[in-house]
Each structure stands twice: as C-alpha cells, then as structure tokens.
C-alpha cells in the first residue's frame with residue numbers, strides 16, 4: 354500500500370514578471386559628447402573637492418573662534434541642519450532644481466558669512482612679542498661656540514622657576530639661542546648677536562633650545578634648560 358497521498362503541490366508564489374520600464378519618450382538618449390565623457394568626470398570631482406575645502410575652512414574657522422563648549426554647540430547645529438536639509442530634499446523629490454540651488458546656495462552663503470565673521474576671533478591674538486619679566490630671580494649665562502665648535506656651554510643647565518634672565522655669551526662665530534618649546538619661545542625672544550639677553554618667566558619643566566644658524570642644530574648646537582620648582 355503506498356502511502357502516497359496526493360499532497361497538493363505547493364503552489365509556487367507567482368513571481369510577477371517585471372516589465373521593462375518603458376523608455377522615456379520625452380528624453381532622447383544622452384549622446385556621448387566631449388562634455389559628458391571627459392569634461393564632467395573631470396569637473397565634478399574638482400567641484401566636490403572645492404566644496405569640501407570651502408566647507409572645512411569655514412567650519413573650522415567658526416570652531417576655532419569659539420570655546421570648546423561652543424564648538425560642540427556649533428557642530429550639533431550644523432549636523433542637525435545637514436540632516437534636516439537632506440531629509441527635506443529627499444522628502445520632496447519634485448523640488449524644482451532652481452529652489453534646490455537657491456537653498457544650497459543660501460546655506461553656503463550663511464557658512465561663508467559665519468567663517469568671515471569669525472575670522473578675527475579665529476586668528477591667534479596679535480602677540481606683541483615676548484614680554485620681559487621683572488624683577489629677575491635667576492640669572493643664567495650660556496656660552497655659544499665653545500672652543501670654536503658648534504657647542505653651548507653648558508648644554509645642560511638648571512635654574513629655578515620664575516623670572517629668569519638668560520644671557521647668551523658668544524664665544525666664537527655667530528650663533529643664536531632659540532627655544533623649541535612654544536611656551537618658552539613665547540616667553541623668551543630669540544637671543545642673537547643684537548639681543549643677547551632676555552628676562553622671561555618659565556614654569557618647571559625641560560625646555561630644549563637650539564641655534565638657528567643653518568647647519569648648527571644638525572651639527573649638535575642644542576641644549577636643554579631644566580627649570581625646577
């Protein structure tokens with residue numbers, strides 16, 4: 354006895370045959386022109402790159418102008434605007450391209466204005482140069498060109514923190530003394546033949562310095578000033 358019952362063959366779901374979309378009779382096939390084949394592939398990436406540079410420059414300017422907390426606020430606003438703008442554009446595909454151009458152009462204009470307004474605040478505050486301190490608490494003299502060599506003497510010096518009067522005593526040739534560290538370089542003007550002494554304030558730390566005459570730093574004309582509490 355066969356157990357074959359007439360199990361009904363599962364009906365396969367009918368896959369609707371997708372008809373080829375009818376062509377758009379109104380639109381003629383785009384002819385391969387110099388413009389579509391060469392010019393656009395070249396211009397579109399260039400345009401996108403220029404847009405990104407424009408965007409980054411202006412946004413970073415706005416960020417630089419504000420404090421850290423403010424930058425977060427700006428970033429949030431910009432992100433929300435981008436998301437909202439993208440959603441709005443996606444939700445209205447029939448938006449006329451002229452309106453779209455107007456909206457995007459307006460957005461860029463606002464961005465440019467923001468960047469221009471904040472340009473003053475974003476640039477580093479006009480420094481009048483290192484300011485000498487007083488009264489001097491420590492005095493240190495470093496010889497430059499010891500024994501006619503590209504050497505400081507001493508190359509390793511230690512002083513106490515505070516207002517330090519640093520003097521470069523040029524023994525031979527022409528030398529300078531410039532701190533590598535930005536903080537120290539802001540406190541001390543570069544010592545040269547014309548400006549051999551400078552009084553500046555340093556907090557505890559190690560501050561490397563070097564000679565700016567070409568080849569001298571590479572020749573070993575470097576040193577470290579250790580400032581102790």
Ligand SMILES: [Cu+2]
Pocket residue numbers: 503527528529564565566569574
């Ligand atoms: Cu030198």
